[in-house]
Amino acid sequence: MSNPLLQSFDTAPFSKIKNEHFKPAFMQAIEDARAEIDAITKNTDAPTFINTIEALEFSGQQLDRVSSVFFNLNSAETNEEIQEIAQEVSPLLSEFSNDITLNEALFKRIKAVYDQKSELDLTIEQDTLLDKKYKSFSRNGANLPDDKKKRLREIDTELSKLKLKFGENVLAETNAYELHITNEKELDGMPEGEKEAAAQMAKAKDKEGWLVTLDYPSYIPFMKYAKNRELRKKLSLAFGSKGFHGNAYDNQENVLKIANLRHERAILLGYPSHAHFVLEERMAETPEKVHEFLNELLVKAKPAAEREFKELEDFAKDLDSIDHLQKWDGSYYAEKLKQKLFDLDDEKLKPYFKLENVIAGVFKVAEKLFGLKFTEVYDIDTYHEEVKTFRITDEKGNFISLFYADFHPRPGKRGGAWMTSFKPQYIKDGENVRPHISNVCNFTRSTPSKPSLLTFNEVTTLFHEFGHGLHGMLANTTYPSLSGTSVYWDFVELPSQVMENWCYEKEALELFAKHYETGETIPMELITKIKESATFHEGMATLRQLSFGLLDMAWHGADPSNIKDVKSHETEAFKGTQLYPDTPETCMSTAFSHIFQGGYSSGYYSYKWAEVLDADAFAYFKEKGIFNKEIATKFKENVLSKGGTEKPMVLYKRFRGAEPKVEALLERAGLL
Ligand SMILES: [Zn+2]
Numbered sequence: 246m247s248n249p250l251l252q253s254f255d256t257a258p259f260s261k262i263k264n265e266h267f268k269p270a271f272m273q274a275i276e277d278a279r280a281e282i283d284a285i286t287k288n289t290d291a292p293t294f295i296n297t298i299e300a301l302e303f304s305g306q307q308l309d310r311v312s313s314v315f316f317n318l319n320s321a322e323t324n325e326e327i328q329e330i331a332q333e334v335s336p337l338l339s340e341f342s343n344d345i346t347l348n349e350a351l352f353k354r355i356k357a358v359y360d361q362k363s364e365l366d367l368t369i370e371q372d373t374l375l376d377k378k379y380k381s382f383s384r385n386g387a388n389l390p391d392d393k394k395k396r397l398r399e400i401d402t403e404l405s406k407l408k409l410k411f412g413e414n415v416l417a418e419t420n421a422y423e424l425h426i427t428n429e430k431e432l433d434g435m436p437e438g439e440k441e442a443a444a445q446m447a448k449a450k451d452k453e454g455w456l457v458t459l460d461y462p463s464y465i466p467f468m469k470y471a472k473n474r475e476l477r478k479k480l481s482l483a484f485g486s487k488g489f490h491g492n493a494y495d496n497q498e499n500v501l502k503i504a505n506l507r508h509e510r511a512i513l514l515g516y517p518s519h520a521h522f523v524l525e526e527r528m529a530e531t532p533e534k535v536h537e538f539l540n541e542l543l544v545k546a547k548p549a550a551e552r553e554f555k556e557l558e559d560f561a562k563d564l565d566s567i568d569h570l571q572k573w574d575g576s577y578y579a580e581k582l583k584q585k586l587f588d589l590d591d592e593k594l595k596p597y598f599k600l601e602n603v604i605a606g607v608f609k610v611a612e613k614l615f616g617l618k619f620t621e622v623y624d625i626d627t628y629h630e631e632v633k634t635f636r637i638t639d640e641k642g643n644f645i646s647l648f649y650a651d652f653h654p655r656p657g658k659r660g661g662a663w664m665t666s667f668k669p670q671y672i673k674d675g676e677n678v679r680p681h682i683s684n685v686c687n688f689t690r691s692t693p694s695k696p697s698l699l700t701f702n703e704v705t706t707l708f709h710e711f712g713h714g715l716h717g718m719l720a721n722t723t724y725p726s727l728s729g730t731s732v733y734w735d736f737v738e739l740p741s742q743v744m745e746n747w748c749y750e751k752e753a754l755e756l757f758a759k760h761y762e763t764g765e766t767i768p769m770e771l772i773t774k775i776k777e778s779a780t781f782h783e784g785m786a787t788l789r790q791l792s793f794g795l796l797d798m799a800w801h802g803a804d805p806s807n808i809k810d811v812k813s814h815e816t817e818a819f820k821g822t823q824l825y826p827d828t829p830e831t832c833m834s835t836a837f838s839h840i841f842q843g844g845y846s847s848g849y850y851s852y853k854w855a856e857v858l859d860a861d862a863f864a865y866f867k868e869k870g871i872f873n874k875e876i877a878t879k880f881k882e883n884v885l886s887k888g889g890t891e892k893p894m895v896l897y898k899r900f901r902g903a904e905p906k907v908e909a910l911l912e913r914a915g916l917l
Pocket of ligand 1: 709738
């Protein structure tokens with residue numbers, strides 16, 4: 246029987262793939278990749294850039310394709326069987342990648358090329374690739390004695406299992422909880438559309454009444470609108486205590502194990518901490534610099550945050566005689582106060598943001614800026630009937646990229662929104678192989694009476710993920726490992742965050758923000774209010790982001806071996822950033838997937854870091870016109886198409902003419 250994953254394919258052959266194909270495909274692809282590596286090390290010719298560095302770069306391509314299909318499925322359309330396969334193959338994959346990075350013969354050849362670097366006539370991209378390959382070995386123990394190499398392998402295998410387990414626990418805890426409501430009065434305050442969605446959810450599970458879950462599209466509206474304070478408290482505590490119940494899905498041990506193993510790994514390699522290790526390859530470079538950055542913003546944002554909190558507490562007291570504002574009151578009263586100040590709520594805006602219109606809008610923005618054209622196509626194999634596919638071409642009709650879009654929540658999809666790819670971009674044998682990019686989101690579904698209408702937050706999320714998408718689509722580099730979003734972590738959010746800025750501009754909104762029933766363009770008055778309200782509670786929001794960044798650094802910036810209790814360590818890290826009273830039943834760390842499952846460890850600060858970049862970059866567009874083609878082209882040519890081929894600061898300065906300034910962010914956030 247032929248395995249579709251092992252045949253060469255352009256678009257991923259989802260309809261032919263069965264779960265039983267994955268494991269053999271992984272085994273075979275790993276074996277083939279090993280043979281390719283052997284061919285490099287057994288080469289009797291002297292090591293050269295081409296026969297060693299480039300050969301290594303283009304090895305294991307089949308394995309990469311199989312992995313991207315599989316792990317994208319495990320995020321967007323998983324089930325127990327796929328999760329089991331993931332548990333089985335993840336150790337095999339880290340074993341394989343460790344085998345490469347600890348392959349002495351291979352490292353010897355790479356080092357030989359690296360040592361003669363100054364005599365080689367390399368392009369800038371080749372130079373970057375050589376550095377990256379060399380470091381991927383030295384940072385993975387290539388210079389270590391055998392016993393330490395062995396320990397490193399054990400740690401990596403263990404870490405990959407723990408990270409998977411962490412994520413599965415969060416998903417299990419999210420799915421295990423539901424707030425079942427049978428008395429309609431308990432939904433007082435909820436907009437009709439939200440009630441309808443909750444009723445639908447109950448119906449789908451053969452239950453009476455309404456269901457509210459811990460998925461964002463269900464959780465967020467309830468916290469924002471439901472009058473019933475006790476139920477808000479109940480839901481908020483359930484949301485905040487994922488992985489913190491002392492049951493089979495508890496993540497406390499996993500958190501401690503992950504932090505300690507990461508630290509041990511860093512020490513083995515000669516770094517003082519995991520953060521030092523990680524930040525060596527970041528724009529920020531050191532933990533000291535990150536702390537300095539976070540604390541500078543904290544000093545500037547805290548007075549504003551405290552002012553906002555006091556105002557919110559006074560407001561809740563006036564309105565409902567609430568004496569002490571709690572976590573579960575925040576979004577409810579903030580929404581009410583926002584309504585009072587701006588008379589602008591999501592429900593007023595949502596009719597102007599029908600999903601299909603927003604998609605057309607983001608495509609239009611990309612067309613005006615970068616000359617891209619999007620055509621929906623129906624002959625591409627997908628993993629779920631809801632996934633849409635688009636063919637992207639440039640002004641001359643050249644094929645640029647394939648784009649998959651998967652917008653709505655399903656039980657097998659993890660929460661949040663992300664960009665990913667099924668095929669990378671690269672140039673080989675004179676051919677520029679174009680990428681297959683995907684956006685996966687969890688947007689409110691349509692109901693029998695209404696199309697999918699996005700909240701403004703969902704609109705900016707869509708633009709954000711699409712910005713990552715553009716980084717992938719417009720990639721134009723030779724080597725796949727330097728292509729698209731393969732950049733330093735604290736640079737990767739620039740393309741995504743900068744795109745969000747267009748959602749606040751009249752000129753852009755007029756392109757797509759049209760009422761789903763009347764077709765009327767969003768009124769100027771609403772646009773003004775969107776802009777004015779955009780910085781509402783910006784101080785509190787900044788404080789919250791900084792608290793996550795500081796928590797991340799608290800887990801990774803120093804020796805964690807003395808941490809006995811996850812919750813008290815967290816409380817200590819949060820000191821100075823918390824406005825609400827603590828709730829002993831909740832814990833952020835046990836569901837902090839970004840840093841314990843994803844790749845953001847010692848990198849959460851990069852959201853704010855990138856905000857500085859994006860505010861500064863967009864100030865340039867504002868100055869010259871938000872659809873100024875010249876600026877857009879500079880952005881495309883120096884940032885979007887360049888991937889990680891050069892140091893981000895160099896690329897940025899080439900686009901902007903100067904280094905980014907923190908003032909642009911403070912000004913936009915109204916914190917100056
Ligand atoms: Zn992002």
